[in-house]
Amino acid sequence: MVTTKPLIEVHHLSVRFGHQIVLRDVHLTLPRGQTLAIIGESGCGKTVLLKAMIGLIQPTAGEVIFDNQRLTDLNEKELTRQRMRFGFVFQNAALFDSLTVAQNVAFPLRQHQTVAEEDFERIVTARLAEVGLPESVLAKKPAELSGGMRKRVGLARALVMNPEVLLYDEPTTGLDPIMADVINELIMRTRSRYPVTSVVVTHDMNTARKVADRIVMIYPHARLAEDAPQIIFDGQPEMIDRAQDRRVTQFVRGEAGERLMELNEQGLGRNSLGDGEHG
Amino acid sequence: MSSPPSQAANPHPVSLMDRLSGMIADLGGAVILWRDVIIVWIETIGDATLFVWRIFSWLFSRLPLRGTLFPAFYQIGVLSLPVVALTGTFIGMVLAVQTYTQFRLIGFESRLGAVINMSLLRELGPVLAATMLAGRIGSSMAAELGTMRVTEQIDALISMGSNPIHYLVIPRFLGCLLLIPSLTVMADFMGVAGGFFYSVIILDIDSFHYWNNAREFVAVWDLFYGITKSVFFGATIAIVSCYRGFHCTPGAEGVGRAATAAFVYSFVLILILDLFLGILLDKMYYFIWPDSPKLL
Numbered sequence: 001m002v003t004t005k006p007l008i009e010v011h012h013l014s015v016r017f018g019h020q021i022v023l024r025d026v027h028l029t030l031p032r033g034q035t036l037a038i039i040g041e042s043g044c045g046k047t048v049l050l051k052a053m054i055g056l057i058q059p060t061a062g063e064v065i066f067d068n069q070r071l072t073d074l075n076e077k078e079l080t081r082q083r084m085r086f087g088f089v090f091q092n093a094a095l096f097d098s099l100t101v102a103q104n105v106a107f108p109l110r111q112h113q114t115v116a117e118e119d120f121e122r123i124v125t126a127r128l129a130e131v132g133l134p135e136s137v138l139a140k141k142p143a144e145l146s147g148g149m150r151k152r153v154g155l156a157r158a159l160v161m162n163p164e165v166l167l168y169d170e171p172t173t174g175l176d177p178i179m180a181d182v183i184n185e186l187i188m189r190t191r192s193r194y195p196v197t198s199v200v201v202t203h204d205m206n207t208a209r210k211v212a213d214r215i216v217m218i219y220p221h222a223r224l225a226e227d228a229p230q231i232i233f234d235g236q237p238e239m240i241d242r243a244q245d246r247r248v249t250q251f252v253r254g255e256a257g258e259r260l261m262e263l264n265e266q267g268l269g270r271n272s273l274g275d276g277e278h279g
Numbered sequence: 280m281s282s283p284p285s286q287a288a289n290p291h292p293v294s295l296m297d298r299l300s301g302m303i304a305d306l307g308g309a310v311i312l313w314r315d316v317i318i319v320w321i322e323t324i325g326d327a328t329l330f331v332w333r334i335f336s337w338l339f340s341r342l343p344l345r346g347t348l349f350p351a352f353y354q355i356g357v358l359s360l361p362v363v364a365l366t367g368t369f370i371g372m373v374l375a376v377q378t379y380t381q382f383r384l385i386g387f388e389s390r391l392g393a394v395i396n397m398s399l400l401r402e403l404g405p406v407l408a409a410t411m412l413a414g415r416i417g418s419s420m421a422a423e424l425g426t427m428r429v430t431e432q433i434d435a436l437i438s439m440g441s442n443p444i445h446y447l448v449i450p451r452f453l454g455c456l457l458l459i460p461s462l463t464v465m466a467d468f469m470g471v472a473g474g475f476f477y478s479v480i481i482l483d484i485d486s487f488h489y490w491n492n493a494r495e496f497v498a499v500w501d502l503f504y505g506i507t508k509s510v511f512f513g514a515t516i517a518i519v520s521c522y523r524g525f526h527c528t529p530g531a532e533g534v535g536r537a538a539t540a541a542f543v544y545s546f547v548l549i550l551i552l553d554l555f556l557g558i559l560l561d562k563m564y565y566f567i568w569p570d571s572p573k574l575l
Contacts, residue, residue, distance in 0.1 A: 051434070054438055056434050056437055056438060076442070080440040080441075080442070081440070083437070083438060083439070083440045084439075084440040086438060088434075088435065088438040088439075090431045090434070090435055091431070092430060092431065094430060094431040094432050094434065094435035095432075095435075096427075096432055096435075097426075097432070098350075107439060108439045108440065110346075111439065111440065111441050111446075112440060157439075161439075
C-alpha cells in the first residue's frame with residue numbers, strides 16, 4: 001500500500017563532474033511502496049540520480065534524505081546499515097567475475113552474516129528460483145551466462161537481503177524483447193510479493209509503462225535553458241501520452257525531431273565547408 | 280616575374296605590438312596550463328594520502344576475511360615464485376660474468392663471492408625482485424581493480440554494505456607487505472646460488488676462497504638491509520597499484536592506462552625510495568656501529 005510519507009527525498013540535488021554539470025537543482029520525493037520510473041535520453045543523469053540516492057555518488061550541492069536521515073550526515077557504519085536496506089540491480093548486473101553464481105547471490109549474506117552458513121544454499125536456490133533460474137547455474141561463473149541470465153542473477157542478489165528499496169539501473173537494456181518482458185514481469189512480481197519501494201531507471205517506454213506507478217522524465221542539463229527545471233515530466237504513466245511538452249512527447253514516441261535537424265545542419269555545414277575547400 | 284621570397288612568405292608584416300601581445304597570450308596560456316597541472320597533482324597527492332590513511336585505519340580496525348586473504352596471498356606469493364627465482368638466478372650469474380673480467384685483471388677473482396653476495400643482498404635482489412613484482416603483481420592488481428571499477432563491481436560492493444578498501448585492498452596490501460620481502464629472500468638465495476654456480480663451476484674459481492671471502496664481507500646486516508627495503512617496496516607496489524585501479528577511467532583504454540601507470544609509478548617510487556632508504560640505513564648502521572670503517 002502506498003503511504004503519503006516519503007521514504008526517499010531528494011532536495012535541490014546538483015552533481016557536477018569537473019566542469020560538466022549533470023544534475024542541477026533536482027527535487028524529488030518518493031513515497032513508501034511506490035514504483036517510480038525515471039526516464040530520459042542517454043547521458044541525462046538518470047543513473048547519477050539513482051546512485052546519489054544510495055550515496056554511491058556524492059552530490060555537489062543539495063541532499064538526499066532516506067527514512068528521515070540525511071545521507072551526508074551519516075558516518076561510514078551508519079551509511080552501511082542504511083545501504084543494507086537497499087537492493088541495487090546494475091545495468092550490466094555487476095556480478096563478481098571471480099565468484100560463482102551461488103557465491104555472488106550469497107555474497108551479502110556472507111558479508112553481514114545475518115543467517116547461518118548452512119542456510120545459505122537454501123536461500124540462494126530459493127532466490128534463483130524466484131527469478132526463474134535452475135539449480136544448474138549455481139556453480140557457473142558469470143562469464144558463462146547470457147545477458148538475461150546475468151540480469152536475473154543480479155536481481156536475485158539484490159533480493160537476497162530482503163530490501164525495502166529496490167533500485168534498477170536500465171534493467172532491460174541490451175536484452176531481446178522477450179527477455180526484456182521477462183525482466184519487466186519479474187519487477188512486477190517482486191513488487192507484488194514484497195512490500196518494496198522501487199526506482200527503475202530506463203529509457204525503455206514499455207518498461208516504464210508496464211512497471212511504474214509514476215514516471216519522472218529528466219532532460220539533459222546541457223540542452224536545458226538557463227534556470228529551466230531539469231525534471232520535465234512527473235506524473236502517472238497514463239498521463240505521459242497526453243503531455244503537452246514537445247520534449248516529452250518526442251521521447252515517448254521515439255522521434256528525433258530537432259535532433260535530426262541539428263544533424264542535417266551539421267552535415268550540411270560540413271559539406272559546404274568541404275565544397276568551399278575543394279571549390 | 281616572381282616577387283621576392285620575403286614578400287611572398289609574409290605579405291602582411293606583423294607589428295612589434297602584435298608580436299608582443301601574442302607572446303603575452305602564449306605566456307598566459309602556459310601559466311594556466313601549468314596551474315591546472317599543479318592543481319591536478321595536488322589533488323592526486325591529497326587523494327592518495329587519504330587512500331593510504333583509509334588503508335591503515337581499516338588495517339588496524341578489522342581483520343580481513345580469510346576468504347579474501349588466501350587467494351590474494353596465493354596470487355602474490357605462490358604464483359610469483361618461479362619468475363622471482365628465475366630473476367634471482369640470472370642476476371647472480373650476470374653479476375659473475377660482469378665482475379669476473381674486471382677482477383681477474385687485478386687478480387681478485389676469489390673476491391667475487393663477496394661482491395656478488397653483497398650486491399645481491401643489499402641492492403640488486405630487493406630492487407630487481409620489486410621491479411619484477413611491480414610488473415607482475417602491480418599491473419595485474421591495477422587491471423583487475425580497474426575492470427571492477429569500470430564494470431561497476433566496486434559500486435556493487437559498496438551498495439551491498441561492504442567496504443571496498445577492507446574487501447579488496449587490505450588482502451592485496453597485506454599480501455605485498457608480507458610476501459614481497461619473502462620473495463626477495465628467495466631471489467637473494469637463488470642469486471647467491473646462481474653466482475656461485477657460474478663462478479665456481481663455469482669460471483673455475485676456488486670454492487673455498489669464494490665462500491670465505493663472501494663470509495668475511497657479507498653479514499646479517501646486509502640481509503636485514505635488503506629485507507627492510509623490500510617491505511617498503513611491497514607497500515609501495517600495493518598502494519600505487521590499488522590506487523590506480525580504484526581511480527581507473529572508463530573503457531579498455533582506462534584499464535590499460537591504469538595497469539601501465541601502476542608499473543611506471545611503482546618503479547619510479549622504488550628507485551626514489553631505494554636512494555633514501557639506502558642513506559637512512561647507512562646512517563643507522565654507523566649510528567649503531569660507529570667504529571666501522573667508512574669510505575669518507
